[in-house]
Amino acid sequence: MNKNVSVGFYYLNLTITATSPDLPEGTIEDFIPFFVDAMNNLSNQTLVERRIEYPNKNKTLWMDSFEALDNRNYNIIFKSLKYNYRRNVRNNSTMDNLGILKGEFDGDEERTHLCIRHNKGCNTFLCMFEKNYNGIGISQIVNYLYHKMKNFADISNHEYRYSFSSDFIPDEGFLAKLNIAKKFTLLKLTVERNSLDDKYLQFADRDDMSEYVDIIFKRKGRKSPYISKDAIKRYYNLIDNNENEVKRLCVKSGGDTILDTEQLKKKEKIIVETTSDTNEVDSADFFQKAQQLLEQLKLE
Numbered sequence: 001m002n003k004n005v006s007v008g009f010y011y012l013n014l015t016i017t018a019t020s021p022d023l024p025e026g027t028i029e030d031f032i033p034f035f036v037d038a039m040n041n042l043s044n045q046t047l048v049e050r051r052i053e054y055p056n057k058n059k060t061l062w063m064d065s066f067e068a069l070d071n072r073n074y075n076i077i078f079k080s081l082k083y084n085y086r087r088n089v090r091n092n093s094t095m096d097n098l099g100i101l102k103g104e105f106d107g108d109e110e111r112t113h114l115c116i117r118h119n120k121g122c123n124t125f126l127c128m129f130e131k132n133y134n135g136i137g138i139s140q141i142v143n144y145l146y147h148k149m150k151n152f153a154d155i156s157n158h159e160y161r162y163s164f165s166s167d168f169i170p171d172e173g174f175l176a177k178l179n180i181a182k183k184f185t186l187l188k189l190t191v192e193r194n195s196l197d198d199k200y201l202q203f204a205d206r207d208d209m210s211e212y213v214d215i216i217f218k219r220k221g222r223k224s225p226y227i228s229k230d231a232i233k234r235y236y237n238l239i240d241n242n243e244n245e246v247k248r249l250c251v252k253s254g255g256d257t258i259l260d261t262e263q264l265k266k267k268e269k270i271i272v273e274t275t276s277d278t279n280e281v282d283s284a285d286f287f288q289k290a291q292q293l294l295e296q297l298k299l300e
Contacts, residue, residue: 001274005281006131007290009169009266009299010138011124012116017161026160028123032072034162038152039066039076052144056194057211058084061136061144064111067287072118073294075287078144080136081107110135111280115290126299127166128290130281131267138166169266169299174236174259183253184227187217189235190248212247227251236261268293 016026042050043066051062064077083105089098112135115128129138146163153161193204193213201213219227238246251259270293273285 001279002271003274003279003281004269005272005286007268007270007293008129008131008138009268010127010129011167011169012127012142012164013124013167015163015165017163019159019161023159028118030160031162032118034153034158034160035149036068036074037156038149039063039068039074041152042066042148050148052147054140058082058107059136059140060107061140063144063148065283069291072120073291074116075291076114076116077283078112078114078136078141080110080112080140082110082134083107108134111283112136112141113281113283113286113290114141115287115294117294125164126294128294130286142166168261174261175233177259178229178232178236178251181251181253181258182226184229184232184251185219186250186252187227187232187235188248188250188252189215189217189246190250191215191246268297 014028014031016031018024018026042063047062051060053060059080059082061078061080064079065075067075069075085107086100086102086104089101090096091098110132112132113130116125118125127138129141142164149162152158190212192211193201193209194211196213204213217227217231219225232249232251235246236249249259249261270286270289272289273282274280275282
């Protein structure tokens with residue numbers, strides 16, 4: 001069987017920090033061999049060593065495989081599980097109640113595929129990211145890579161430390177559209193609820209409530225000034241920032257949504273074969289189709 005798989009596109013911005021002020025400024029050319037060595041070292045570790053837990057989300061994440069292709073292209077599979085989520089299981093044909101089949105720390109294993117490439121001469125990396133609702137987000141992967149690269153740099157006495165930050169690649173210019181539009185009456189932000197410290201969220205840490213919360217800013221009144229473009233730009237710059245966890249921004253004029261970052265993110269779909277037992281994406285077919293798409297798009 002085949003499945004339509006959505007993929008998103010991000011820039012991974014590399015930050016290089018020297019361990020001594022006497023060292024020359026680090027470069028991407030220093031990073032490339034380090035990154036390959038760090039990922040290969042990680043691949044040889046046990047699952048327990050590879051994993052990182054996110055207790056506030058009841059999730060565990062680990063890198064499952066790493067493949068270095070030619071011309072600085074890398075295929076990576078991450079796996080994750082969400083535990084402490086148990087329900088009665090029923091057979092759909094007979095409607096028989098099979099009971100609770102999972103233990104407290106059991107979870108369904110999910111795969112998320114990632115393609116990273118570096119075009120020589122560029123200061124950023126291009127990332128194609130599989131959109132898997134039950135998997136993990138780009139911010140968790142960036143966080144994971146930071147910790148695992150730091151661990152490898154520490155044990156290998158590497159002279160530099162590295163970290164990524166992510167920026168989604170827009171399909172069209174959000175800021176260009178913002179500069180054309182006028183009279184903004186409402187600004188809505190979608191953020192992770194765990195990033196907020198608010199008494200009204202004390203009952204929200206439940207499985208039946210979304211992990212995301214909408215914050216809405218309205219114009220004070222009909223005679224007050226409209227929401228400024230400067231304020232919208234400042235919030236826009238927080239999107240995909242791993243500290244602020246702003247995931248989406250919508251702007252309205254009157255009752256109409258005129259700008260929505262979710263619609264402006266560059267997205268594509270690829271048709272991928274699935275596995276026969278779990279109906280998951282077949283990894284080999286995904287990477288073949290993904291690399292073909294990257295060649296067609298010629299993103300930099």
